Amino acid sequence: MKFRSSFVANSSSASFIIDKKHLTDKQIKHIYLHIEYGQLKKFYKPYSVVGYDRWDINEDENHIKGNTTMDNFDMLGYLTSIIGIDKKNIKWEEGLL
Secondary structure (H helix, E strand, O other): OEEEOOEEEOOOEEEEEEEHHHOOHHHHHHHHOHHHHHHHOOOOOOOOOOOOOOOEEEEOOOEEEEEEOOOOOOHHHHHHHHOOOOHHHEEEEEEOO
16 A cells, blocks of 8 residues: 555556567457456456556557556556466566656
């Protein structure tokens, strides 16, 4: 639990970046569809607010990146155990914005 000027915040922001040379086209597709594929694989059950747990995903020529201000969706677990990305290929940052 994190504390911030007289109120409690139990959520945090997070971000990741992966070099696309380590990914298949299918893995990239599943990163974009993390909510839908996570539900299909019974990895993820949505909270009460639909879409609230979705990560913002974008890419450039060499990298795919994701960020969120509310990390209710276990993206690291999803990337490694559901779509099979090697943890050493993920650069990860966490903390309050």
